[in-house]
Amino acid sequence: MVVSRTLDATATRFGAQRAQQIAQAPPAVAVQDLSKAFRLPHQRYSTLKERALHPFAARTHDVLQALDNVSFEVKRGEFFGIVGRNGSGKSTLLKCLAGIYAMDEGVIDVRGRLSPFIELGVGFNPDLTARDNVVINAIMLGLSRKEARRRFDDIIAFAELEEFVDLKLKNYSSGMAVRLGFSVAVQVDADVLLVDEVLAVGDASFQRKCFEEFERMRGEGRTILFVTHDMGSVERFCDRAMLLEHGEVLDLGPPDEIARRYNEVNFGKVVEEGSLPAGMYGSDVRVRTVWCEDSAGERIVAQQRGERCVAVIDVEFTRALENPVFAVVFRNDVRLTVFVATSLLHGQTGRFEAGERVNVRFSFDNRLAPSRYTLTPTIGVWDPDYRQLDRKEDVSTLIVDSVMHTGGVVDIPTQLEVTRQ
Template identity: 35%
Template sequence: MAENTVIEIKNLTKTYKLYNTPSDRVKEAFHPFRKKFHRIFSALNDVSFDVKRGETLGIVGRNGSGKSTLLQILCGILNPTDGLIEVNGRISALLELGAGFNPEFTGRENVFINGAILGLTNKEIQERFDDIADFADIGDFVDQPVKTYSSGMYVRLAFSVAIHVNADILIVDEALAVGDEIFQRKCFSRIQQLQKEETTILFVSHSASQIVELCNRAILLDQGELLLMGTPKSVVSEYHKLIFSEEDKIDSLRETIRALNAKELREQENYNKLKITEQSAQTIADEPNLQEFYEPNLVPKSTISYNSRGVHITDVQITTPDGNLVNVLVRRHKYFYTYKVRFENTAYNVRFGMMIKTVSGVELGGSASSSVKDAIPCIEAGETVSVKFSFKCLLQPGVYFFNAGALGVVDGTEVYLHRLIDAAVFRVQAGDHFLSTGLIDFYADPVVSVL
């Protein structure tokens, strides 16, 4: 194994004997002529790849492609039928919901049991327990039997344990799909922190955007075979072709993908052309059946406050032009993002900013109150400034977060005087009449005709 490699897999194969009836197994065991009553199913077939230290590898594939089998072999739950696998480092895994916790034990007891399984001493678990409980945020349920937990509470505690054991390798298998959007944002923030700490991550998800946003590389598994390894964008592109392909074209598509290397994929991401039939489309300027409103429980739990330089951002809000407080928005409506900034110290060349991000932390866009040359020359100590950004909600349905920042010049360099990450959260409602796709509502008015 190379020095910088933490996982090396060579010709990994996992097969199972499938019998039509339980009696066929007995017949085969005692047949005088060793007659076979089984057929071979290959969950994994001659899979080879390696993972570098600090890399985040995405794993995608249709249901039954071998993703979970691969992860279970990596974790030592299953033994391979053939091939070699080397792992250099301690693994912390969050596999399918229900694995790892004893439903009869309390959450607290399961934390200590799982921590011990992962190699922590009782003292180390005690030292980390408060952090684990705080991240999971399930309150007094931590001392209740796990069998009383909802699926969301279960995954909160399981994920919290997995990320607090300081493992070298973190494996996450679709677990984040269970938690709500606010908790997902906490998880993604933590994953990004682990990436900065050079933790190796194997990330399985059916969400293409998560794979593209979080991963350095990706592999595509199908029918137990590693069809493709390359950039996340190119791998996801081929994965989508498999998902939406007609059944009678799957085999030829698999052959095409198998023949492509990563370089060819980057050059041919759009080699499949979509035939467009004659149609007309009308852009809807508004969704008449939806109304913006304020949801009290929709509050950010992943807010990070930068160290203040005598400046404090407060009262972060989203309002309608009429001044109504909202956090559930309607697409293509106008809103204001506002906050107040209290100055305890005099500040110079001051500017203010905002940023909108997805649940997984991708920065969609932002704005500043002015350019550097037009910054406010001086704001005296004791003053409070009201900041208001107007924006039109041109986002697809989903949950998003706002950042807020106040900048000033200190010792000749522009720095953050105060900054809030995930200062506010809002949800964009789904409507029936919009035709835009992707993250941004591009607000285009298409006219399509057959030539």
């Protein structure tokens, strides 16, 4: 474990040159005063008999304001994150941008070919084969029939579905359908890509492949709007991010600042609702965020099993503390805690003054089984019993992949010896 003091942990990781290029670029997506509401009926009659028994019943309803005067602009070549709690309007926004939902008010201007990957199964016919669906979907996204057929092999190869091209989509698993849909979306060379968090359905190997594709597309200057709950991915990939709350833009700015605001909004609600003792979390010390790095110090969201991994907690102290206990909890995709990196195994951590900000690094050889892992950073003290001071549940993600997996939740190195008797 290494604790390092820092004056500025929020400096951009992409360099001043990229920031300047994006600032000078024309807008690829411009949204002005976008509003969208849904009517929610109080009573539904699903059969003719029910309607006959209530012929004069008033059809009352509530109005859900999913988006309320949302305005923002995304520059050409920008990787733009959209975050918020469930029900904040993220998916509705993407569906309005894609033309799936008609907006009630406002203006949307998308410059260039748009490719949406926002919901499992959208644009696919379950009664057709993958072969037919790929061609039809590619044509819908703007390719000619000739170009769609020419790219067919590349699309199927990226999705790793060569053996299943003549299988009807209704016989595909959700993971196979995700791979096919994402492959079509990224292979049509769209100017603007919309990505909702359906990538969480794919397996660890394909998720890693998707994030590598994001890196490639960013390098090519594509514009990507990315909806996610994973603040690690926001900070790793995005140039800017926007926080939605109750259908309104709560904040827009650098990804690390938006990740911090998201954590405040998301986890501050827990204390407000009384499920924790008032003042328990964040009053003495605050977890800003957590992420993973490789051996070169580059932030990562995916890596191969066996590689060196560094889990980093960004911490801010609001009062002086002696020997706080730092930890990062790793849970797999079935919510099983498989690994806890903790400072308890490294002795005393020292004294930290009020106003101090530090990065706590846990380095280890990644022996976790292939899966999608969530990271939960915690901080506490012993006085005399253990008291937790701050905790942020599942605020970052690490995808572990491997060429070969022998089973179990961890891969412990062993030595083999065979002796004849």
